C-alpha cells in the first residue's frame with residue numbers, strides 16, 4: 001500500500017497490508033457487493049486511492065466508495081457504507 | 094521449517110518484522126534486487142507482495158509495496174526495485190542500500206494476484222518494466238515445480254539494457270518446457286533486434302497470447318497505464334474477466 005496520494009489508483013490488492021491491520025482474514029480475496037451498482041467482485045478488483053492517513057476503495061465499475069479507512073494517531077475509522085455485503089471463504093487448505 | 098503462512102486455517106496476523114539485506118544483485122543500470130533475511134517468514138505464493146516501512150532519524154516514515162520476485166521454493170526472499178528519479182523510497186532501495194542494512198517489512202500480502210502450479214491451463218504473463226518482478230516469482234515457481242503447461246511472458250522494456258532478469262529468462266526459455274518469452278523495446282532497439290519495437294498493443298496481445306477458447310490465466314503487472322490498456326484489450330478480445338488479474342504499480346516504470 002502506498003501511503004501517499006496518487007492520482008492513479010492501484011488495485012484493491014495493494015491495500016492488503018493496511019486492511020490486515022483491522023481484519024483477521026484476507027479481506028482482499030473476499031467478495032463484496034457494491035451498494036451503488038450491485039456488482040459483485042473481489043475486493044482486490046476494486047480501485048485503491050491511497051493517502052498518508054488511509055485508503056479509499058472505489059468500485060471499478062461505478063466508482064462508488066465502498067470502503068473508507070482512515071488512520072488517526074488514536075486508531076482507525078472504517079466506513080463501509082458503499083459495501084452492501086461481504087462473502088468470505090475460509091482459507092483454502 | 095513449517096510453511097503454513099497464507100494457507101493456514103488459522104489466519105496469521107501480519108506483523109512488522111525487521112528484514113536484513115543479505116545480498117544485492119545489480120539487474121540493470123536502474124534496477125537492483127535485494128536478498129533479504131527475515132526472522133519469521135511463513136512462506137509465500139508467487140505474485141504476493143510485501144510492505145516496506147522506512148523510518149528516518151526524525152521519526153518520519155515512508156511506506157511502499159514491493160512484489161516478491163523469488164519462488165516459494167527459494168531459500169531467501171528477493172525483491173527487485175527500480176529507481177524512480179525524485180522518489181522517496183526507491184532510490185534508497187536501489188542505490189544507497191548496503192548489505193547488512195535493516196528495515197521494517199510485513200508480508201506476504203494478497204491472495205488475489207497469485208498463481209501456483211496447481212492451477213490448470215495456459216499462463217499468459219504481461220509485464221512492463223519492474224512489473225516483471227511478481228511474474229518472475231511465477232516463472233521461477235513454474236520451473237521449480239516442473240510445470241510444462243504452455244506459458245508466455247510478453248515483456249515490455251525501454252531498451253535492451255533495461256531488461257530485468259534477461260539472462261535468467263533466456264535460460265528458462267531454453268529449458269524446452271513450454272515457456273515462450275517475447276520482448277518488446279519501446280524506446281531503443283539494438284541493431285538487428287528481432288523482437289517487438291513498440292508498446293504492447295492489441296495486435297501483439299492477440300498474436301502472442303492464447304485464444305480465449307484456451308482459457309489462459311492472465312496476469313498483467315506494471316505501470317498503471319500499461320495495466321489498464323492491456324486488461325481492456327484482453328477483455329475486448331473476449332477473455333473472461335475472472336481470468337484476468339492485474340497489479341498496478343502506480344505511474345512508474347517502463
Ligand SMILES: Cc1cc2nc3c(=O)[nH]c(=O)nc-3n(C[C@H](O)[C@H](O)[C@H](O)COP(=O)(O)OP(=O)(O)OC[C@H]3O[C@@H](n4cnc5c(N)ncnc54)[C@H](O)[C@@H]3O)c2cc1C
Pocket residue numbers: 001002004006010013014142157158159160161172173174175176177178179180181182183184223226227340341342343344345346
Ligand atoms: C502491490 C505493489 C507492488 C509493487 N511492486 C514493486 C516492485 O516489485 N518493484 C518496484 O520497483 N516497484 C514496485 N511497486 C511500486 C513501488 O511501491 C513504489 O511506488 C515505487 O518504488 C516508487 O516509490 P518512490 O518512493 O521511489 O517514489 P515516490 O516518492 O512515491 O514518487 C516519486 C515521484 O514520481 C511521481 N510519482 C508518484 N508516484 C509515482 C509512481 N508510482 N510512479 C512514477 N512516478 C510517481 C511523484 O510525483 C514523485 O515526484 C509496487 C507497487 C504496488 C502497489
Ligand SMILES: [Zn+2]
Pocket residue numbers: 034035036037038039059060061062063064
Ligand atoms: Zn459499483
